[in-house]
Each structure stands twice: as C-alpha cells, then as structure tokens.
Amino acid sequence: MTLVKYLLGIVPAIAVFLLYLGYNLGPVVFLGVVASIGYYLLQERKGSPIGVKTKGKGINHSLPETTIRFEDIGGQEKAKRELMEALDFLIYQEQIHQYGIRPIKGILLDGPPGTGKTLMAKAAANYTDSIFMAASGSEFVEMYVGVGAQRVRQLFNEARGLAIKNKKDSAIIFIDEIDVIGGKREGKNLREYDQTLNQLLTEMDGIQSNESPKILIMAATNRKDMLDSALLRPGRFDRHITVDLPDKKARMKILELHTAKKPIAEDVDLEQIAGEAYGFSGAQLESVTNEAAIYALREKEKAISTKHFSSAIDKVLMGEENDREANIEEKRRVAIHELGHAIIAEFVKPNSVSQVALRPRGQALGYVRHNPTDERYLHTKESIENEIMIALAGSVAEEIFYGHRSTGSRNDFEQVQNYVQHIIEAGLSSLGIINVKSISKDKIDQESSQIIEALLEKTREALIQVKDVIERAVDHLENEEVLTGIEFREMIKNYTDKEKIYQ
Numbered sequence: 001m002t003l004v005k006y007l008l009g010i011v012p013a014i015a016v017f018l019l020y021l022g023y024n025l026g027p028v029v030f031l032g033v034v035a036s037i038g039y040y041l042l043q044e045r046k047g048s049p050i051g052v053k054t055k056g057k058g059i060n061h062s063l064p065e066t067t068i069r070f071e072d073i074g075g076q077e078k079a080k081r082e083l084m085e086a087l088d089f090l091i092y093q094e095q096i097h098q099y100g101i102r103p104i105k106g107i108l109l110d111g112p113p114g115t116g117k118t119l120m121a122k123a124a125a126n127y128t129d130s131i132f133m134a135a136s137g138s139e140f141v142e143m144y145v146g147v148g149a150q151r152v153r154q155l156f157n158e159a160r161g162l163a164i165k166n167k168k169d170s171a172i173i174f175i176d177e178i179d180v181i182g183g184k185r186e187g188k189n190l191r192e193y194d195q196t197l198n199q200l201l202t203e204m205d206g207i208q209s210n211e212s213p214k215i216l217i218m219a220a221t222n223r224k225d226m227l228d229s230a231l232l233r234p235g236r237f238d239r240h241i242t243v244d245l246p247d248k249k250a251r252m253k254i255l256e257l258h259t260a261k262k263p264i265a266e267d268v269d270l271e272q273i274a275g276e277a278y279g280f281s282g283a284q285l286e287s288v289t290n291e292a293a294i295y296a297l298r299e300k301e302k303a304i305s306t307k308h309f310s311s312a313i314d315k316v317l318m319g320e321e322n323d324r325e326a327n328i329e330e331k332r333r334v335a336i337h338e339l340g341h342a343i344i345a346e347f348v349k350p351n352s353v354s355q356v357a358l359r360p361r362g363q364a365l366g367y368v369r370h371n372p373t374d375e376r377y378l379h380t381k382e383s384i385e386n387e388i389m390i391a392l393a394g395s396v397a398e399e400i401f402y403g404h405r406s407t408g409s410r411n412d413f414e415q416v417q418n419y420v421q422h423i424i425e426a427g428l429s430s431l432g433i434i435n436v437k438s439i440s441k442d443k444i445d446q447e448s449s450q451i452i453e454a455l456l457e458k459t460r461e462a463l464i465q466v467k468d469v470i471e472r473a474v475d476h477l478e479n480e481e482v483l484t485g486i487e488f489r490e491m492i493k494n495y496t497d498k499e500k501i502y503q
Contacts (some may be wrong), residue, residue: 053179059096068122074257074282076116079243083107083120086239088217090128090170104238105207106217108178110224111243114283117220120243122172124218131171131213137180140196148196150179156203156215163213170214175200178219179226197228204236221467234281239304245281250376254282258289263296265303273309276354278372280316288312294311310355314369331358333398334366336406339470340397341390342368342461347462348386356473356483365408371485372394381428384419388452389459391415396459400467420448 070080087098089104096103107124109117118134125132135155140148159171174271175181206344218328219237221227231237246254251274259270277285291312295305315321343354345368354371361367376383395409427433429447441488463470469492476491477483 039370067126068119069126070120070123072257073116073119073123074254074285075246076120076243076282077250079109079120079241080123082239082241083109083124084127084211086241087124087128087216090130090214101206102235103214104216105204105235106219106237107241108224108227108237109218109220109243110222111220112222112245112281114281115243115245116282116480117243118174118176119282121172121218121220128170128172128216129168130216131159131166131168132174133159133162133171134174134176137175137177137182141182149199152196152203153200159215160213171215172216172218175217175219177221178231179221179223182219182221182227182231184226184228185230197231201230201236205436225364229327230409245279246285250277251277251280251285254285255289258286259304259486262289262293263303265305267306268304268309269306273306273313276310276313276369276371278370284316287316291315314357314361317369318367320362322360322362330365331478332474333402333406334358334408335474336397336401336470337394338366338368339473339477340393340395341396343466343470343492344393344459344462345370345390346489346492348389351485351489353488354485356456356477356488358477358481379422381423384423384428385451385455388416388419391419392452392456392459393463396456397463397470400460400463401470416452420451423451424448 006147018070025482065249070084073080086104086107089101089264111117121134122132124130133155135151139281140151155173159173163169163171181200185197204217207217217237224232226239232240246272252271255270255274255277275289280288288309289312292304295308295311299308301308304323338356338358342353346353349370349372352370353368355369356366357369358366391412394412395405398405398409424431424434424444424447425436429451431439431443473483473488473491476487
C-alpha cells in the first residue's frame with residue numbers, strides 16, 4: 001500500500017515534467033487507464049485490495065471488547081465450568097509452564113441452536129480480558145477460489161493487530177457455524193471450502209505457546225458429526241464442550257434474568273412457567289418473556305400476568321393466532337381430536353395437561369399444551385408406548401365419533417413412526433437386540449405394524465369408556481374455546497384410575 005502511495009505522488013510530477021519538455025503522453029495515459037481498470041477489477045474479484053484489510057467487508061467483526069459475563073448467562077453451569085477451566089490455561093501461563101502443559105489452541109462449543117454458544121464465547125473474551133472477533137462460517141464462502149483462505153489469514157492478522165493496538169495479551173477468534181467450512185472432506189476433488197479449511201488448520205498449527213499476543217480459536221456448531229476429523233484432533237480443537245438445552249432449574253434462572261427489568265404481576269410463578277416451557281432453548285425463553293411483555297402492552301396492562309406468559313409460550317411453540325375460521329362441524333372434529341390426545345396424556349402421565357385450546361395457531365386448528373411432571377433423559381419401553389398412545393389418541397377419538405379419520409392426524413402418525421423406530425433400534429421390541437441394517441425391511445415393517453395395532457386397540461378401549469366425558473368437554477370447548485388443565489382434570493376425576501381404564 002505504501003508503494004502505491006509513492007507512485008501516486010511521483011507519477012503526476014514526472015508527467016508534468018515530460019509535458020513541459022514537449023513529449024506526447026496520450027498513449028501512455030491511455031495504457032495507464034487500461035492498466036488501472038484491470039488492476040481494480042482483479043482486486044474486486046479477489047475480495048479486497050492488496051494490503052488493505054477487509055474490515056466490514058466479508059467478515060462480520062464484533063466489537064474488540066465485550067461486556068458479557070458468565071453471570072449474565074442463565075443455566076449451563078456445567079458448560080460454563082468446563083469453559084472457564086479451559087480459559088484458565090490462557091490466563092495462568094506460569095503454572096502451565098511449570099507442569100509442562102500444552103496450551104489449548106481451540107475450543108469447540110457443540111449444541112442445539114439458541115442455547116447460548118455465542119454468548120459464552122463473548123463471556124470468554126471478557127473473562128480472559130481478550131480482544132473478541134467473530135465471524136460466521138458462511139462469511140468465508142465465496143464463488144472465487146482463494147478468497148475464503150485469504151479472509152482467514154486477514155482475520156488472524158487483524159486479531160493480532162487489534163490485541164497489540166489495545167495492549168491486550170490475548171485475542172479470541174470466534175467462528176460460528178464452523179460446519180459450513182469445516183465439513184468432512186470427501187474424495188480427491190478440491191473444493192473452495194477445503195482451501196479455506198486448510199488455511200484455518202495452518203493458522204491453528206502456527207499458534208505458538210510463547211507468542212504474544214496469544215490467539216485462542218473458539219467455534220460453534222450444532223452438527224459436530226459433520227466436522228472433518230482434522231479439526232477435531234488434539235492440537236486443534238482440544239476441548240469439546242456441550243452446550244445443551246437447559247433443564248427446568250436452568251430455565252428458571254434464564255427466566256429470572258430476562259424478567260429482572262420487566263413489570264411482573266404478583267400471580268406469576270416463574271417455576272410453573274419454566275415447567276411449561278419444557279424443551280425450550282435460552283433464545284426461546286427470552287422470546288417468551290418478550291412476547292409476554294408485548295401482550296401486556298397490547299392490552300394496556302400495567303404488569304405482565306400469567307395469562308400473558310401462557311399466550312407467549314403458545315406463540316413460541318406454534319405461532320401467532322390466525323383468522324382462519326373453521327365451520328361448526330370441523331371445529332367439533334378438532335375438539336374431539338385434541339381431547340383424545342389430552343385424555344390419554346392425563347391417564348398415562350397424571351397432571352401433565354396444561355391446556356386444551358380450540359384456537360387456530362400457525363398451521364394447527366387446535367392444540368393440547370403439555371406440562372411434563374418430570375424431565376426424562378432415559379426412556380423405557382412403557383414410557384415410549386405411552387407417547388405412542390398419546391399420539392394415536394386423536395385419530396382414535398375421531399374414529400369413535402365419526403367412524404373414520406381425517407388428514408389432521410398426519411403429523412401424529414409421523415411421530416408414531418419415529419417412536420416405533422426408536423423401540424426397534426433400542427432393542428426393546430420382540431426382535432430383540434438387532435442390527436437394523438441386517439434385518440429385511442419387510443420384517444421391520446411387520447414388527448412396526450404389530451406394535452402400532454396393539455397400542456391402537458389399547459387406546460381405543462380406554463377412550464370408549466370415557467366417551468361421555470369427551471362429549472361434555474366438547475360442549476365446553478365449543479363455547480369457551482379453552483379448557484384449562486384444572487377444569488379438564490375435574491371432568492375426568494372419576495376416570496383417572498389406570499387399572500380401571502385398562503381392565
């Protein structure tokens with residue numbers, strides 16, 4: 001770049017001098033213009049002028065410093081402890097040298113979307129007092145060969161430069177969606193992604209324990225199984241930290257963080273909301289608190305109440321209420337279908353039904369919101385069969401009242417097939433412990449059909465015995481559109497004995 005500046009200063013002076021001597025500079029000027037245009041187009045194709053950093057172009061740089069702390073991240077206690085322990089190797093260099101510990105070059109955060117991987121990377125930079133630079137894997141992808149690799153080099157150089165400029169001892173480079181450029185390399189065909197990955201591996205290999213400033217690479221993915229083994233081996237991404245969906249206790253802490261500065265009504269029980277938000281990520285929980293506040297504002301309420309949180313959970317799960325108006329017969333069929341789900345759910349998992357609604361949301365004309373009484377990470381054959389019965393109950397209820405099913409059961413049947421496949425693959429079926437690939441498709445289909453038919457019959461027998469309860473509940477739903485869990489349990493309180501139902 002310095003050479004270009006010198007030329008820009010000297011060339012005009014020489015041209016003026018030659019004109020003074022009487023030389024014809026027309027051809028020279030023409031060639032210079034053509035050369036300048038060619039040079040400009042070449043650099044545009046490469047992505048940036050030589051010697052000029054592409055800050056803000058192609059790479060999405062975050063602020064050099066971040067104010068996010070680990071205390072600001074709700075839940076994920078185990079992941080935070082693991083991460084802080086790894087980061088201590090970056091802070092306490094003397095102790096590391098005393099024990100002859102090899103410094104960590106890379107940390108991979110693996111987990112579902114919305115669980116706080118980016119927040120944890122920012123908190124890591126704050127914890128270590130490091131420069132923080134972030135880029136998404138997709139930002140390295142270009143149609144031109146070599147651009148991605150060039151941007152990797154620029155990112156590392158800029159991180160070092162910013163650390164020196166800000167008098168920091170270390171810099172953290174965070175690459176989100178690293179599976180975009182770090183996917184498994186297959187065959188001999190060299191892709192542009194492969195060149196970018198090779199450059200990243202080269203830069204990581206070039207990180208030395210005695211260099212200053214120190215560089216730490218952090219990356220995030222929700223598809224660890226798709227990453228190339230060269231990235232995952234020791235000496236590259238040394239630590240793999242799982243950032244999973246929060247459990248109930250963690251969801252409670254996340255809700256407390258996001259409601260701290262919001263006007264919350266006295267009737268709000270965050271523990272209950274945390275239970276109803278089973279399976280929600282941190283991002284979804286933040287959305288719940290935000291949507292609840294919007295509902296309160298829309299109704300011009302001074303505080304956010306339980307009903308606002310309930311509506312917010314429904315919206316995050318299924319979308320906003322829509323204006324689709326079903327006819328009377330269709331609404332009655334939907335009510336019967338959803339009540340079938342709810343009754344079997346209450347039989348197999350008492351106190352689990354939070355609400356039955358006959359309101360169109362997203363693509364659904366009605367829905368049952370479940371509130372799991374406990375959170376399971378291991379499942380028995382009985383617990384999976386219970387889930388299958390709940391999924392089948394909607395179509396079975398339609399058959400009892402109408403003699404046939406509707407297309408509303410399609411998603412239910414997809415769930416049933418997944419559950420049955422899980423039973424077979426886990427060795428819980430009559431086939432025993434098997435390698436699914438070595439069993440014929442016909443035999444697996446036959447086993448699946450037997451499991452489904454047996455549970456269909458069991459579900460049908462249970463619902464026939466409570467047909468009068470369904471009829472009363474349908475009348476309530478048609479009038480009120482919502483049946484709370486408490487109201488629903490009051491209606492079926494004389495039928496909650498499983499032994500009586502399944503006799």
